[in-house]
Amino acid sequence: MRPSRRGIALTTGLLVLFLLYSLAPTWFLLVASTKSQTDLYSTFGLWFSSNHFADNMRAVWDYHDGVFGRWIFNSVLYSTAGAAGSTLISLAAGYGLAKYDFRGRGALFGVIVGASLLPSTLLAFPLYLVFAQIGLTNTVWAVLIPYFINPFGVYLGKVYADTSVPAELMEAARIDGASETRIFLSVALRLMRTGGITIFMLDFVNIWNNFFLPLFMLNGERSFPVTLGLFSWVQQAQTSRDMNTLVLTGSLLSIIPLAVFMFALQKYWRSGILMGSLK
Amino acid sequence: MSTLTRPPAVATDAPARRTSPRRAGKRGAYKGLLFMLPFLIGFLATYVLPIAYAFSQSLHEKKSSGIGFGPTKVVFTGFANFSAILSDGTFWAGVLRTLLFGSVQIVVMLGISLVLALLLDGVAARAVRFFRAGLLVPYVIPGVVSTLIWLFLYSPTASPILDVADRAGAHFTFFGGLNTYLSLGNLLTWQGIGFNMILISASLQALPRELYEAARLDGAKEWRIAWSVKVPNITGILVLTGMFSLIGRLQLFAEPLFLRYVAPESISTNFTPMLEIFDRAFKTGDFQYAAAESLVLAVVTGILAFVFYRVTNRKMS
Numbered sequence: 001m002r003p004s005r006r007g008i009a010l011t012t013g014l015l016v017l018f019l020l021y022s023l024a025p026t027w028f029l030l031v032a033s034t035k036s037q038t039d040l041y042s043t044f045g046l047w048f049s050s051n052h053f054a055d056n057m058r059a060v061w062d063y064h065d066g067v068f069g070r071w072i073f074n075s076v077l078y079s080t081a082g083a084a085g086s087t088l089i090s091l092a093a094g095y096g097l098a099k100y101d102f103r104g105r106g107a108l109f110g111v112i113v114g115a116s117l118l119p120s121t122l123l124a125f126p127l128y129l130v131f132a133q134i135g136l137t138n139t140v141w142a143v144l145i146p147y148f149i150n151p152f153g154v155y156l157g158k159v160y161a162d163t164s165v166p167a168e169l170m171e172a173a174r175i176d177g178a179s180e181t182r183i184f185l186s187v188a189l190r191l192m193r194t195g196g197i198t199i200f201m202l203d204f205v206n207i208w209n210n211f212f213l214p215l216f217m218l219n220g221e222r223s224f225p226v227t228l229g230l231f232s233w234v235q236q237a238q239t240s241r242d243m244n245t246l247v248l249t250g251s252l253l254s255i256i257p258l259a260v261f262m263f264a265l266q267k268y269w270r271s272g273i274l275m276g277s278l279k
Numbered sequence: 280m281s282t283l284t285r286p287p288a289v290a291t292d293a294p295a296r297r298t299s300p301r302r303a304g305k306r307g308a309y310k311g312l313l314f315m316l317p318f319l320i321g322f323l324a325t326y327v328l329p330i331a332y333a334f335s336q337s338l339h340e341k342k343s344s345g346i347g348f349g350p351t352k353v354v355f356t357g358f359a360n361f362s363a364i365l366s367d368g369t370f371w372a373g374v375l376r377t378l379l380f381g382s383v384q385i386v387v388m389l390g391i392s393l394v395l396a397l398l399l400d401g402v403a404a405r406a407v408r409f410f411r412a413g414l415l416v417p418y419v420i421p422g423v424v425s426t427l428i429w430l431f432l433y434s435p436t437a438s439p440i441l442d443v444a445d446r447a448g449a450h451f452t453f454f455g456g457l458n459t460y461l462s463l464g465n466l467l468t469w470q471g472i473g474f475n476m477i478l479i480s481a482s483l484q485a486l487p488r489e490l491y492e493a494a495r496l497d498g499a500k501e502w503r504i505a506w507s508v509k510v511p512n513i514t515g516i517l518v519l520t521g522m523f524s525l526i527g528r529l530q531l532f533a534e535p536l537f538l539r540y541v542a543p544e545s546i547s548t549n550f551t552p553m554l555e556i557f558d559r560a561f562k563t564g565d566f567q568y569a570a571a572e573s574l575v576l577a578v579v580t581g582i583l584a585f586v587f588y589r590v591t592n593r594k595m596s
Contacts (some may be wrong), residue, residue, distance in 0.1 A: 007501060011398050012406075018395055019413045022473065025428045026416055028439065030442070032431065045432075045439025093318035100311025108315075115326055117584055118577065121530040125573045126329035129336060129566065149321035180310045209421045211533045213559060227423040236428065238540060248431065251424045262419055273418075273477050 033249040037242050055058035056249040068250055070222055071229035075208055076257060078140075078225055082147030082201035087196050089148055094157020095188055099165065109158070116152035121212050128216040143225075147207055152197045156275060160195025161188065194268070201265050201272045208258050226254040285403050287512055330574070337361065337571035341564075342544050353567070360491035360571035370572060373552045374529070374579060381528030384464040385521055391468065393517070397478070397505045411480075415473040422470065426537045429466045434541050454542035466534055475520055482516040483509060515591070522587040532557070 028045055034053040035043065043049040051172045060068050097109060127146055131137045136145075165188045173183045188197070218224060221232065230250055237243035262269060312319075319426055340356040395414065399407050417425060431437050433453040444451060453462040486509065494504045532553040539546045548562070549555035560569035560574070 008402075011401050015395070015398050015402070015406075015410050018391070018472070019410060022414050022417050023471070025425070025432060025469065026420065028432060029428050034419075041436055044442055047436065089317045089321065093315040094315025096311040100314070102309075102311045105311070115322070117526075117581075118326075119526065119530045119580065121532060121553060121578065122573060122577045123326065123329060124558060125569060126333035127325060128560075129570060130329045130332050133332075134471075145321065146325050149318065149325045151322070151326075154318055180313075184314065209423070211423050227421060230423060230427060234430070234537065234540060244431075244437070247427060251427050254424060255420055258421060259419055270477065270481075273474065274481055 021268075029248060029252050033245075033252045035245070037245050040244060040248075044065070053249075056245050057253075060246055060249045060253065063246060064221070067221060067231065068226075068253075071226040072254070072257065074223060075225040075227070075254075078143055078147065078200070079204045079207040082144055083200045085148040085201045086150045086153055087200040088155030089206060090150055090157040090199055091160075091189065091192055091196055092157075092184065093154045094159070095161040095192070096212070097154070098158045099163035099170065099188075100169070112151045112154050116150075116155055120146075124213050124216045127213075131217065137217050138219055138223065140223070143214055146213060147203070148267045150199075150203060153203065156195060156199050160192045164191045164195065177189050190258050197265065198272050198275055201262075201268055202275065204261060205258065208261075222244075226250075232253065330577075333570040333574055336567050337574060339495055339567050343566060360568050361575070363568070364571055364575050369549045370552065370555055370575075373549050373555050374576070377528050377531055377551045378525070380460055380464070381525050381531075382468055383460075385524045385528070387464065388468045388471045388524070389475055389479075389517055389521060392472045392479055393510070395472065395476045396479035396483055397509065400505075400509070401501060402576055411477070414476060417469050418473040420470075423533060423537075425470055426466060426534050429462075429469070430537055430541055433462055433538070454538075454545040456545075459542065459545040463534060463538065466538075467528075471524070475524075478520055479513060482513045486512050518587075518591050522584070522591070525587075526580055526584060529553075529576065529583070 024046070031046060031048055032040060032055055034048055034051050036050065036052040036055070039049045039052070074177070097105065099114075123146075128137065131142050136142050169187060169191075170183055172189055178186075208225075209227065210225070211231065214225050214228045215231070218228065224232065230247060233243050233247045233250065237247055265272075290441055308339065337360050338355060339353045340359060341351050342354050343351045399410060402410070420428075432440055433451065435441065438453075441451075441453075452458060490508055491504050494508050499507075529551075530553055531551040535546050535550045535554060536557075539548075539550075550556040553576075556569050556572045556576070559565050559572065
């Protein structure tokens, strides 16, 4: 039985409606970034007026000695280093958990699964208290160290090690005289590559989007990631209206690195979303 | 497998290190933990220690010596902070507000995601790819940026929506009373439908096609199959996403914080529990009380997760 013509029209119509709902706000951002401060308020928001995109771009990059570029750089640094560290630590821990039998293994796994359910926002304030005690706040490490430790990543690492590293292969390598570290580095890591990329991607996106931890940990403008930087501009926009074009153009620019990253890894993207949903 | 067929001479090159497979299990004890070491140290430093420290802090209170002019001292007060929180109306109002708001918003969001997933299930493959990509755009946009966009779309001075409404003669604002919740709900729904649609789509695709055949032979219409065959078979994923969304709503922070800049009178400093904790810690400077609030909120979250876990496990079995 084939769906009726009216059914198809209704289906497509509804989908188009929600597509417009999804895209219109982003379209607004695109249009707004081409407008001058006065046009932003005096012309219709969803269509272009005179083009000031180049001026806005220059204003964003020039503001406070190019602090925006610094924020983008920080975001790239935090996301790349944080995700790389977290991926390695998670894969090693997941591998250890999956491939070696030791006492308390089950309990440890239970603790890790439980911890992955705990929202990271809840930990941010206790973490701040400890890091303030040891004078770590307002350094790169105040955000990187918490990013490195991701119980959900360990859970994924264990799942990938369970399914992709056969015990026979490890045994064969042992017979050949390879050390345990060597087996992990040159055999297991290669086999868990897909899993590693998925963990890296999830971490990268999470860190790029994170706002809460840097807000607690960092207070020097030059160490901000772009999310926090934009927030500081929003605060300033309360007193000076001409910050608004900066906020809007900066917002548009801040999407681009993440969009490029996701596009590059789109093969892993859907499985990443499905994995991420477990969290 | 070339490693198995290597001549034995190579293997005996490292005689001291060679161990029989039988001993591998024993060796595992410390080797396995060794691989976990970086994580375990980090876990102690970023989970166990902070929670323990926050707990010890929460047993203290800041007291000013004399009649309030002298230097402040931190003194041990036992569970005083916790008993104060238990009867703290604003804190629990925040918890209740986010939970009530969250349950309505999540039902709407998952409802739309479900409808979209079912609609996608019925269109041609090429159209699916096109619509899916478009509907996922909000998911790719960082949360802070999407909040910023809606901040402008809601703002009384710059909003194109209010522009159109004004020209049509309708006058309304996005904040005040119920409108505040609708605006916040719309923002969260906009962020969430693409992601949830993908999840629901995936579980729809996992259903065996034969499931629909019988219904089709009986002459059931497509919408009827969707409602009576497809939906009952994917309640698992709906409950799961609902649970995680609700736990996420308890942590609601950045969105109301930003919207406060447009509507400070509609979104108070303790609108959500996380806003309250942030305000306590960094505006009032009462670290001890904020630490206690963090722990109470963690416990509330834990209880919620546990209740959901029990309910879903009963349903699945």
